[in-house]
Amino acid sequence: MMKNLLITNVTIVPMTAEESFIQNGYIFIESDVIKDVGHTPHPPHLKEQAKIIDGEGMVAIPGLINGHTHTPMSILRGYADDFPLMDWLKKMWAVEDRMTEEDIYWSSMLSMVEMIKSGTTTFCDMYYGMDRIAIGVEKSGMRALLSQGIIEGDSGGEELLTETVEFVRNWDKSANQRIHALLSPHAPYTCSPSLIEKMVEQAHILDCSIHTHLAETREEINIISERHGDTPIALMEKIGLFTRHVVAAHGVYLTDEEIDILKRRQVGLIHNPKSNMKLASGVAPIAQMLDKGVTIGIGTDGAASNNTLDMFEEMRFASLMQKVSLEDPMALPAYETLKMGTSRGAAALNIVDQVGTIEAGKKADITLIDFRKAHLSPVNDVVSHLIYSAKASDVAYTIVDGSVLMNNGKLTTIDEEEVTWHIEKIKNNLL
Ligand SMILES: [Zn+2]
Missing domain, CATH: 3.20.20.140 (Metal-dependent hydrolases)
Structure with a gap:
């Protein structure tokens, strides 16, 4: 089964070096691994091999890492x-x-x-x-x-x-x-x-x-x-x-x-x-x-x-x-x-050989943030906005190991209503 992904027209903050932004780029993911990262246009053959996510107006960062919880x-x-x-x-x-x-x-x-x-x-x-x-x-x-x-x-x-x-x-x-x-x-x-x-x-x-x-x-x-x-x-x-x-x-x-x-x-x-x-x-x-x-x-x-x-x-x-x-x-x-x-x-966390940057060879853990919001406008500085202005609700796609866990705001692996139903019941019993 083909599980490849192509993210197009996206601003990429790869976190490999401070100046290395890609204003309008693409990310090609083969199965669970990032295969190619580059400037638009992407090689045309990639389109036939993958499901496409249009990253227009979005910023791609390496998936966020919660180091202690x-x-x-x-x-x-x-x-x-x-x-x-x-x-x-x-x-x-x-x-x-x-x-x-x-x-x-x-x-x-x-x-x-x-x-x-x-x-x-x-x-x-x-x-x-x-x-x-x-x-x-x-x-x-x-x-x-x-x-x-x-x-x-x-x-x-x-x-x-x-x-x-x-x-x-x-x-x-x-x-x-x-x-x-x-x-x-x-x-x-x-x-x-x-x-x-x-x-x-x-x-x-x-x-x-x-x-x-x-x-x-x-x-x-x-x-x-x-x-x-x-x-x-x-x-x-x-x-x-x-x-x-x-x-x-x-x-x-x-x-x-x-x-x-x-x-x-x-x-x-x-x-x-x-x-x-x-x-x-x-x-x-x-x-x-x-x-x-x-x-x-x-x-x-x-x-x-x-x-x-x-x-x-x-x-x-x-x-x-x-x-x-x-x-x-x-x-x-x-x-x-x-x-x-x-x-x-x-x-x-000693997993930097696997994740933490957007570059070829790393596992495909990527977060896409929708910047088409009043509180993220104008885009004077992408990284400044990510730290000082962005909210959790601006996240549109969350990808782990090449799988899209949230697809344009919708969870794909967990039924949120089922979870909150159980939580309400547990709360009533426990607290
Ligand atoms: Zn603790």
């Missing part, structure tokens, strides 16, 4: 706002204890609906009940890095670790390589150093990355200092966490030495500006870390602390937050920010 938490959107992190976490955990696998499935599908509609093609998820989420990812067609988050309770984490190792064995590189499975100690304040050491050992055996929360709040810094006489990142360095590739969410409170560790160890740091603002966690030193060469992506965190999964908003907040906190309007400019949502985000 907890998809089932969408069921808790607006459930407990305006609390400090540790109190908020207790409220979340009380409900999460009662969630069934079905609840987790439909809540994560709700997140996938929102992400596809807002142009996100890849997400990095940490939760429990991951088998059900992986089934959802298979169905939705999205690309995902999935990890079973381990919070070490009184029972110890050994049993959970056995389960999560099983998860990685079952799911890593499945769904045409769209699914990557990771190991995930939730945070240094919810897992003991000895458990984290065991997880690192397993990650070496499984050859997988590790996803965790690090240095999120001042309170975390105090807890780790009291328990271990160290800062979170120095402690993780000592116990060998960074001997694997690590995706670390937050990084709000960091010393210069810790930033050096993140750089030296090539940690993928994920910035979650809206969550950090809403939970009043603090301002991550993003501009300073970028200067030092740390690899940084952007994530929404869960919808209970955001309260959307909209990467356009997230990128905008990232840029504005650096500017106001540093009193420097030149801090985190538009192109740098878009990189964090695309190519650099892919590098942070």
Whole structure:
């Protein structure tokens, strides 16, 4: 069956180099891979080989990459706002204890609906009940890095670790390589150093990355200092966490030495500006870390602390937050920010060989934004508009692995009404 796509008459922001725009171009996709990118006119024979998407008035960017989230938490959107992190976490955990696998499935599908509609093609998820989420990812067609988050309770984490190792064995590189499975100690304040050491050992055996929360709040810094006489990142360095590739969410409170560790160890740091603002966690030193060469992506965190999964908003907040906190309007400019949502985000998740740019050889993960809108007019600067003006609702097409998951505003893999029907029922039972 022919699954080729030809996107014509489109403005392309490939994210390969700052100046390399194509004003009026085409993208040819063969099966799941980008085969050719160029200026109009396209070679005439391509037309016979592909389904055509007319990109007139639209801008193509690499699919957005949500570097850190907890998809089932969408069921808790607006459930407990305006609390400090540790109190908020207790409220979340009380409900999460009662969630069934079905609840987790439909809540994560709700997140996938929102992400596809807002142009996100890849997400990095940490939760429990991951088998059900992986089934959802298979169905939705999205690309995902999935990890079973381990919070070490009184029972110890050994049993959970056995389960999560099983998860990685079952799911890593499945769904045409769209699914990557990771190991995930939730945070240094919810897992003991000895458990984290065991997880690192397993990650070496499984050859997988590790996803965790690090240095999120001042309170975390105090807890780790009291328990271990160290800062979170120095402690993780000592116990060998960074001997694997690590995706670390937050990084709000960091010393210069810790930033050096993140750089030296090539940690993928994920910035979650809206969550950090809403939970009043603090301002991550993003501009300073970028200067030092740390690899940084952007994530929404869960919808209970955001309260959307909209990467356009997230990128905008990232840029504005650096500017106001540093009193420097030149801090985190538009192109740098878009990189964090695309190519650099892919590098942070260690999947840059697959996605993150629009160029021949990469997997075909592409988002088309309709610029024929008053709030995007006049088009003085495409990248500026993408960061400072565009909305999730401007996304017209979301393509992952060469499959069109949203076709001119219509979802093709998920029945949105079915999802919202289940969500209403779950909400009534659970909350
Ligand atoms: Zn998180």
